[in-house]
Amino acid sequence: MQGIETKIFNQPFKVTEGWYWLLPSKSVKRGKAQAVNLMGRELVVYRGQNDIAVVLSAYCPHMGAHLAEGKVESNQIRCFFHNWRFDAKGNCTDIPCLSKLPSKNISLKTWHVVERYQMIWLWVGVSSPTHDIPELPELAGQKMVSALGNRFIKQCHPNVVMVNAIDEQHFHTVHKLPGSILKMEPEMIDQYNIRFSNSGRLQKNTRISRLLSRFYQGPLTYTLSYWYGHLGFVTFGPDFLRLNLMFALRQTREGKTEGQTIVFTRHRKGIMGYLANAFILFLTKLGGRYFAIGDTRVFQTIQFDFKTPITADRAVIFFIKHLEQQRVVNWHGRESKKIESEVV
Ligand code: FES
Numbered sequence: 612m613q614g615i616e617t618k619i620f621n622q623p624f625k626v627t628e629g630w631y632w633l634l635p636s637k638s639v640k641r642g643k644a645q646a647v648n649l650m651g652r653e654l655v656v657y658r659g660q661n662d663i664a665v666v667l668s669a670y671c672p673h674m675g676a677h678l679a680e681g682k683v684e685s686n687q688i689r690c691f692f693h694n695w696r697f698d699a700k701g702n703c704t705d706i707p708c709l710s711k712l713p714s715k716n717i718s719l720k721t722w723h724v725v726e727r728y729q730m731i732w733l734w735v736g737v738s739s740p741t742h743d744i745p746e747l748p749e750l751a752g753q754k755m756v757s758a759l760g761n762r763f764i765k766q767c768h769p770n771v772v773m774v775n776a777i778d779e780q781h782f783h784t785v786h787k788l789p790g791s792i793l794k795m796e797p798e799m800i801d802q803y804n805i806r807f808s809n810s811g812r813l814q815k816n817t818r819i820s821r822l823l824s825r826f827y828q829g830p831l832t833y834t835l836s837y838w839y840g841h842l843g844f845v846t847f848g849p850d851f852l853r854l855n856l857m858f859a860l861r862q863t864r865e866g867k868t869e870g871q872t873i874v875f876t877r878h879r880k881g882i883m884g885y886l887a888n889a890f891i892l893f894l895t896k897l898g899g900r901y902f903a904i905g906d907t908r909v910f911q912t913i914q915f916d917f918k919t920p921i922t923a924d925r926a927v928i929f930f931i932k933h934l935e936q937q938r939v940v941n942w943h944g945r946e947s948k949k950i951e952s953e954v955v
C-alpha cells in the first residue's frame with residue numbers, strides 16, 4: 612500500500628479556517644489588556660468597561676509599540692508610547708498631539724470574538740464566521756455546565772494529536788483496551804465537521820470485557836465530533852453516565868501543539884445537582900487525563916509520516932481526506948506597511 616501525502620494535514624504553519632481558542636475568559640479582566648501569540652501572530656486582547664473582549668493586531672500602526680503595554684479607557688485602548696487611541700473596531704479615535712484626526716483612516720485589524728465554555732474564541736477565516744462555535748452533539752440544545760481542564764504542549768502538529776483519538780490500534784496497545792471493541796465509523800457532516808462513532812461490540816471473552824458489558828447495552832460508547840482538524844468533542848463512558856470533553860488545539864509558533872481540555876455535563880438543578888455536576892466534571896477530567904498521559908512519550912518524539920496505511924487505519928485516513936478539503940487561511944501574511952503621508 613502507498614503512503615499518504617498531504618498538503619494540509621500535519622503541515623506546520625498551514626492554518627485552516629475555523630474557531631480557535633485564545634485565552635480563558637477569566638484571565639482577561641475588565642479594564643485590562645493582555646498580549647497573546649496565536650500561531651505565531653501577535654495579538655492584544657482587552658476587556659472594556661462593557662465587559663466585551665476585543666482582539667486587535669498587537670502592534671500600533673504609528674510606530675509599532677505593543678498595545679498590551681497600553682491602557683484600556685472605557686471600551687477603547689490607548690497606546691502607551693504616544694497615546695494614540697483605538698476603538699473596538701480597530702479605528703484610531705484620538706491622536707493627542709493633533710487637534711483633528713487625519714482624513715485617511717488609521718486602523719488596526721480586528722477579529723470576531725465569542726466567549727463560550729469559559730474561553731475566548733477567535734474566528735480565523737477567509738471571510739466572516741460562517742457558523743457559530745461548535746457544539747457538543749450529545750448535549751445539543753440542552754443547558755450545560757463546563758469547566759476548563761488541563762493545558763498542555765505536545766511536540767507534534769495538532770492534526771497528529773487529533774488522529775490519536777481515532778487510532779483504533781493504539782487503544783489496544785497503549786491503553787490496553789481488550790479485544791477489538793473499537794470500530795470507528797466516520798460520518799462527514801459538512802465541510803468543517805466530521806463525526807466518528809464506535810460500532811464495535813464487546814465480546815465477552817475476557818474478564819474486563821465481561822465487566823464492561825454490564826454497563827453497555829450496545830457498543831462501547833465512544834463518539835467524536837471533529838472540527839477543522841484542531842477541535843474535537845469526545846463522548847465516552849457507560850450508559851448511565853456519559854462523560855463529555857473537548858480538546859481544543861492550535862499550533863504553537865513553532866508549528867507544534869498547544870492544547871486545552873474543556874469538560875462538559877448537562878446542567879442539573881439544586882444543591883445536589885450542583886454537587887453532581889462538580890463531581891462528574893471532575894471524573895471527566897480524570898478520564899481525559901488518563902488517555903492524555905498514555906500517549907505523552909509518543910508525542911515527544913514522533914516524526915509523523917504515514918508510510919504504510921492499513922485497513923485498521925481507516926478512520927485516520929478518512930479524517931485526513933476530510934481535512935485536505937478545508938480552507939486554508941493566510942494567517943502569517945504581513946499587513947501592509949505603507950506610510951500615511953498625511954500624518955507625517
Ligand atoms: S507607537 Fe503607538 S502611539 Fe506611537
Ligand SMILES: [Fe+2]
Nearest residue numbers: 775902905906
Ligand atoms: Fe491515546
